[in-house]
Amino acid sequence: MKTLAVIVCGVLLAACMGPKELSEEELAAMRSQFELTHTACCSKKPMVEKIELFCKAAHLGQPEAQEYLGRIYAGRYVNPYQQGQQNLIPQNPVLALMWYDIALQHRHPDPLMLNDLRLDAMSKMDQKDLDLALSLQKNWRDIPCGVQQKVTTKDTEN
DSSP states (O other), X not given: OHHHHHHHXXXXXXXXXXXXXXXXXXXXXXXXXXXXXXXXXXSSXXXXXXXHHHHHHHHTTOHHHHHHHHHHHHTOOOOGGGTTOGGGSOOOHHHHHXXXXXXXXXXXXXXXXXXXXXXXXXXXOOHHHHHHHXXXXXXXXXXXXXXTOOOOOTTTOO
16 A cells, blocks of 8 residues: 555656746756756767766756666666666666656656656565655755765665
């Protein structure tokens, strides 16, 4: 029952909790950072650089960048130029779910697709991990992302 509540909450989150209002300067910085990131997305840039760009845009509140980070943590981000570099960040369904939920809160343009990604991440988690993903959302801007990121989940404890 608690898992169902987490699913329903995540889907409705975008309607219930919008992002804080941003100034024109903040919106411009967010758009600029995402454009830079999106341009780098399928380029030959090293994966480490791409992750840093996604991280900056995600922390500025850009929902597509948040989705990309979720995909990276879920092991679902593939770029033909980076074969062999996908494992720079270990798969972490807790952080994947957290970023997907944050993207929903920031009104991601495709909430149904994002919910499918959420459900996939949740299928790899137990209740403890679901609770952790939910609690991490409270201070998501303080959570580092990138190759040096450290958040303990059952997958990273070993």
